[in-house]
Amino acid sequence: MSPRRRHNTQLRRVALLSVHTSPLAQPGTGDAGGMNVYVLNTAKELSKRGVEVDIFTRATASTQPLSHRPMPGVTVYHVPAGPYEGLNKNDLPSQLCAFTAGVLRTEAHRPEHHWDLIHSHYWLSGQVGWVASERWGVPLVHTFHTLAKVKNASLSEDETPEPQARIIGEQQITDIATRLHANTCSEARELHSHYGADLQRIDIVPPGVNLDTYQPRTHDRIAATRRALGLDDHHIAIAFVGRIQPAKGPDTILKGIADLSRRRPELAGRLVPIFIGGPSNSDPYWLPKLAAELGLSDSAMFLDPRHGSALADLYGAVDMVAVPSHNESFGLVALEAQAGGTPVLATRTGGLTTAVADEYSGLLVDGHHPRRWANAIEALADNPSWRHRLGRGAREHSRGFSWSATAGKLIDSYGEMLRERAASRVMTSDRL
Template sequence: MHQIRRVAMLSLHTSPLDQPGGGDAGGMNVYVRALALELAATGVAVDIYTRRTSPDQPETVALDSLVSVHHIVAGPFGKVSKEALPELITEMADAVADHVSALPGEPVRVIHSHYWVSGMAGILVAKRLDLPLVHTMHTMARVKNQHLPQGQSAEPGVREDGEQHIVAAATRLIANTTAEAAELERHYDGCEQRIDVVSPGVDLKIFKPAFRDRSRQDLGIAPGSFHVVFAGRLQRLKGPHVLVKAAAILRAQRPDINLQLSFLGSRSGSDKYDLQALIEERGLQDSATIYPPVEASKLADWYRSASVVAVPSSSESFGLVALEAQACGTPVIATNVGGLPRAVSDGRTGLLVEGRSPQLWAEAIASLHDFSETRIDMGRAASVFAGSFGWEQTAAHTVLSYDLALTYQYIAPPGC
């Protein structure tokens, strides 16, 4: 029996109640919500803290009998950019600590922060309440800056410094992959003995390989088209423009491919990235369409309607979209960066592309179009591969990290 009965999760810059695919909502929102619900299934109560952005938001929303989302008041109502959030760290930490201290029933034993803003607040909360801090980076400034796409601003120094402080102060660090663990050690002098590798999961009850023809028909995907789906925030980091440019190359070089592109997402925050303008500039209005983000069950239909799902990111700590798509029996083409080589088995469940050259992406798309039997075999292998990434495993390994945090709260583990 594990030691943990209750944990406080900090997701201060974005709420697990938000729709992924737009603004600041993405894979981390899915991660926090799914992990909390799976922890609850093992008997662990989870109190999630996020910043209140509207006076109309209830103080608490129950996701489950053991999972509550608390909206704490810090700063003005309304959205605050991630760049401005550091100014509110102390105020957010005080609000969280006050609320945790007043919780009735089973006491919180561990603070688990997500993303660097929450990590900085988590340090203050953990110190005030004398609790261990477990932190999950999700993304890291120094890694993103190392793979910075042209035209995108570098992550600020205050974030790099904050992440360095978190790595030094956290009791345990959770990395999505061994590659991310190595990046924590290389870029932030992270102690190997304090890093736990825990793979994210996928909801296998929703994302499953069923009714592919029906999904295509219901979504209006033209018969005979080679349908490529992108799901995520429409920003340069995620690379939807790579697909548009690759599609323009294919139109010129391979007019026999009846290519149809579907982009599910919206712009991220203040990002001026205009994908629609690029689509029109390349004359692809008849084959490339942007749709708003959709909830999970509808997203699964989109994945099943796809011939392939594309993840042309310049940096990914893991790539939940790749895993969800494969769970639906759809092969994935992804950039060979970050955690994507862990999420996609190259040549077996999809293809990994070196870099984001539109020509290379065009060739990868064309190869899966031309070898349809290979693509079908990849889809079958993809669903089997993704089946080993259930959230119950993520929760079980996370609990082990919590237990280690309690064990080493006041002493460093051997080797550190």
């Protein structure tokens, strides 16, 4: 390397790797979720600060262009790797060689040292980032988003454990990455305890929320949305937003309402559970069948995924949002709902203990026993004034998170890493 490159600490261009899901995909179905939102919004904020961002993701349709610029300074590359359709993330390890080749082929058409660093998301991307970082001679930053060992320790009844190949892959990335990013301090501790990660190489970078999009709605807008949903003042609506899969625990809401109906049938009869999302590697009729078995088919609603202002309208129209995940590295849905002034019921697990301020912006529930969720739902359903106070706290709590703040922490982490790398190389050259 030339001395100019060896001593450079200026952040100009970043390559983001998101193999298994595109940041342009609709969250809430298939493999698309909070990670999509994270990658797209951080890329947007980095570009506002003058950093060029190139995102590499797997092509999933023949109609997708090889590259697309969703906004100035951000380019998404759709890399062909395996058949366009019919693959989920569990099938993708067999396509990592093809994906890596596509990424390296793109780099071959760029000037030497085009990117200053690689930031990979999820373990599949980390495997690609490992090869690319060595080939390009740049540092690798990695965010796991979820960890196999943590997921396996808190599986729902219907979940299959994460494979050993993923655990091995995560361990390899932990060992070789220049820097690891965790959403919360608890995730950093999990990286250390489960994978032996050096805490000195972990930076805490909490996700954010778009406070302009997700904000309290006017009374007229709330009333219009409730009318469109068929809700009147008598109804108490509970929304679940996300992929319909056992890991996210949407069945917990139905089981909690069913438990409550045996004690408080008049209250349970007012409850309307609304599920906004699509199936994700599970039986698409699993949740409606459960609703029928529990006698809740008439009250439960199942809606297609939505985003942006349409989703914000829905958050504003319901009385509470439930996030009953078995594990969450953070829980962006909880932040979005709170930003709109809606209290959240969430499992006391992982990053949700940071995303939700217990008894200030919502309630944290221990475990998934139907009675515990019934009690939490009952507590908020019975007390509109408490829901209102929690809603005010929810909005205030959400103000501590923004994508601008997330991008600022990313740039601080990147900059420190580049400076350390440059200093190390100066010391090495001096010894030589």
